[in-house]
Amino acid sequence: MNKRQVVLESISALLIMLFLYASVSKILDFDRFIGEMNNQPFPNSWTPFLVWTVPSLEIAISLALIFERTRMVGFIASLVLMTLFTIYTGAILLHFFAYVPCSCGGVIRKLSWPQHLVFNLFFVALSVMGIILQRRSFFKSILITKNSFV
């Protein structure tokens, strides 16, 4: 196992821990999660969609990150989701919304919004690193597949 692979596995493990922890926490305390989602500055009609979509996406990303073949998709999805969360956090910090509730799983909800921003940016950076490191082996596998057809 070379250095790059160790780093890749570690990044995947950290992202899996984040998404799996957050999704399982939400599912374990689902009523509270619904209440907190209703407390967000979105229309309440979005809640039934969001309370199922967010944890499902987090679990799907975790699963994608576990397997080598789907890891690239996992990193990209992780980057997109974490970027959306970061934009939302930034909007809250810039007082884009009049009130600032939190809807995060488990102990993450205890973070303040500036801490949330740093936390999210860290995982955005990890996702970007994951994409860069994974890209090489991703393209290599595509080349191998192409050559096997020739």
Add this chain to the structure above:
Amino acid sequence: MKKIKLIIMTLAIAFSIGGAFATAPRLPQDCQGATQYYFNGGYVLAGRLGVDYICVTPSSAVCTYYKVGSTYTPCMNGVYCTSNCRSSNPSPKKAKN
């Protein structure tokens, strides 16, 4: 190599699921799981968070209380609000009775 990868992934999954269970709120200790009241001269049922009211933060005011025995104990911070909550000047709910 595959063995190391398997160990890392197993640990990550075990820690995340185990951690989620370990930090999951146990209902009697978690005030938000209890029936919520707000104070408006007397204690009144608050309703459902996000549906009937929201707690506008940041504010050091007590938004809702929950009952421990016969005592009303502060639970959530913020301004109890049911209308104009998204404006810069949210208005607290008027008493129903």
